Amino acid sequence: xxxxxxxxxxxxxxxxxxxxxxxxxxxxxxxxxxxxxxxxxxxxxxxxxxxxxxxxxxxxxxxxxxxxxxxxxxxxxxxxxxxxxxxxxxxxxxxxxxxxxxxxxxxxxxxxxxxxxxxxxxxxxxxxxxxxxxxxxxxxxxxxxxxxxxxxxxxxxxxxxxxxxxxxxxxxxxxxxxxxxxxxxxxxxxxxxxxxxxxxxxxxxxxxxxxx
Numbered sequence: 407x408x409x410x411x412x413x414x415x416x417x418x419x420x421x422x423x424x425x426x427x428x429x430x431x432x433x434x435x436x437x438x439x440x441x442x443x444x445x446x447x448x449x450x451x452x453x454x455x456x457x458x459x460x461x462x463x464x465x466x467x468x469x470x471x472x473x474x475x476x477x478x479x480x481x482x483x484x485x486x487x488x489x490x491x492x493x494x495x496x497x498x499x500x501x502x503x504x505x506x507x508x509x510x511x512x513x514x515x516x517x518x519x520x521x522x523x524x525x526x527x528x529x530x531x532x533x534x535x536x537x538x539x540x541x542x543x544x545x546x547x548x549x550x551x552x553x554x555x556x557x558x559x560x561x562x563x564x565x566x567x568x569x570x571x572x573x574x575x576x577x578x579x580x581x582x583x584x585x586x587x588x589x590x591x592x593x594x595x596x597x598x599x600x601x602x603x604x605x606x607x608x609x610x611x612x613x614x615x616x617x618x
Contacts, residue, residue: 409489412437416490421497428499433512438490445483448476455479510563516556517548 424430432438446455455475459466462482466475491501509515524544525537532540 407435407437409437409440413489413493416493421494424497424499426498430494430499430501431504431512432490432501433504433509434506438488440489441486442489442492443484443487446476446479448472511560511567513553513556513560516559517553520548520552521545 446458452472452475455472455478456466459475459478459482464478464482466478488501494501504511521541521544524547525540528540528543529537
């Protein structure tokens, strides 16, 4: 799959069959994430940064180095907009994207697994010319009930991540470490006559409070 084939499929196959105001969940494959307003990165050339800054009606000093130019870029760049998102939004739909490296939140991965198994079972000893027919039959065999089951499975994983995230946040809030506290008892209890004998690290007082 590439950008051109994906956009063609989106326009000719997906859009005509979507109910109004649909919500499309999309992963971060390269052909899904073609940016229309891509800003320069730190690896861009100095000329590219300067041209981008000028295209936005901004100014820079001729003496600025790349790092300084990039600070201007970061300050003024817009949130990334993707071709696919704009095409779908134009027709009243909305796109939400999966977090990177979380294919377990994509029900189509489960469907692909089923398809591969069904194709593999029928592909034993078959000639290459029959692969297309076997693949089309496998696609046709996927039912709405299977889709529903896989979507419900992913929903359970989403709920699990959500509740685990709350638990992690709560534990982080309850785990507090304070360094260099002025009210530490350690400093008060130290005999001044022995300060010179302390290890250099002991010149600092440490206070730790852990709440559970």
